[in-house]
Amino acid sequence: MDFLNGEGGIVGALNAxxxxxxTETLVLSHGFGSDQTVWHYILPYLACYFKVVVFDMIFSANVNPQLYNPHRYSKFDSYAEDLICLLDQLNVTSSIYLGHSMSAMIGCIAATHRPHLFKHIILLSGSPRYLNAKGYYGGFKRSDVEMVFKDIKQDYHAWVKNFSPQAVGVNDTASIHEFECSLGRMKPNITLHVAKTVFLSDLRWVLRHVKIPCTIIQSERDFVVPISVAEYMKHKLGDDTKVEILKTKGHLPQLTAYPLLLEVLKRVLHIND
Incomplete structure (x- = not known):
């Protein structure tokens, strides 16, 4: 993590x-293809009640691409190390963590290393494995993800144009445009590497080691994560894990169904207006 030694350390590098x-710290961590602006609808409200930390993941187009080390970021553990390091540099000793998509499992891994740093983990549209396996439905066949990798390599901008509305999942022009812009600004080689890390990962083993209270929030229909994954995660995380199903479609409810998401977060975070 050489960039930690640069000006501003990891806080500066990730635009935290x-x-x-x-009095309580709430950490918002975005997913693949997004950046910290994906929280713009819910951030003003949450900032009325919490000290809210947002940042750009190392692969974001807002971060110096020279800081992205393909070898280091071929595993989720390195993202978890970045998260812990970021919170340490911000002098955060206890937090509520909300991780979207791949950041859900990043939070789970971080919590196994530093459990006292997290008092509650909220898993938004998260999945421990995207590929189908024996007795497990992750939503994708190996041939599906190989086609994704091929399309990214062959014509990146055409793939972004096609993938964005699928991920957003609803006919919301503004949200599709927003996600398409953040994904489209990423370096194609970085996108391909992150996609391989995400879609080929199998982090199911992590779930049983998470001892922090968790809440799973999932859309009824999500092209990226089937609803069965939420039930699988609940089973592995333990009976005290809560599942909240949003009556909406799509992988990015913080953009497309933020009033619904906020209503759930009010309950989960015990916010009384």
């Missing part, structure tokens, strides 16, 4: 920002 001045 803190909003609000609540």
């Amino acid at each position: 920002k803190v909003y609000g001045n609540g």
Whole structure:
């Protein structure tokens, strides 16, 4: 992590920002293809009640691409190390963590290394494995993801144009455009490497080691993560894990169904207006 030694350390490298001045810290970590702006609908509200930390993941187009080390970031553990290092540099000793998509499992891994750093983990549209396996439905066949990799390599911008509405999942022009822009600004070689890391991962083993209270939030229909994954995760995480199903479609409810998401977060975070 050479960039830790640069000006601003990891806080500067990942453009970390803190909003609000609540007594509790809430960390918002975005997923594949997004950046910290994906939280813009819900951030102002949450900042009224919490000290909210947002940042860009190392693969984001907002981060210096020279900092992305393909060898290091071929495993989720390195992302978890970055998260812990970021919170340490911000002097965060206890937090509520909300991780979207791949960041859900990053939070789970981080919590197995530093459990006292997290008092509650919220898994939004998360999955421990995207490929189908014996007795497990992850939503994708190996041939599906190989086609994704091929399309990214052959014509990146055409793939972005096709994948964005599928991921967004609803006919919401503004949200599709927003996700398409953040994904399209990424370097194609970085996108391909991150896609391989995500879609070929199998992190099911991590779930049983998470001892922090968890809440799973999932859309009823999600092209990327089938609803059965939420039940699988609940079973592996333990009976005290709660599952909240949003009556909406798509992988990015923080963009497309933020009023619904906020209503759930109010309950989960015990916010009383």
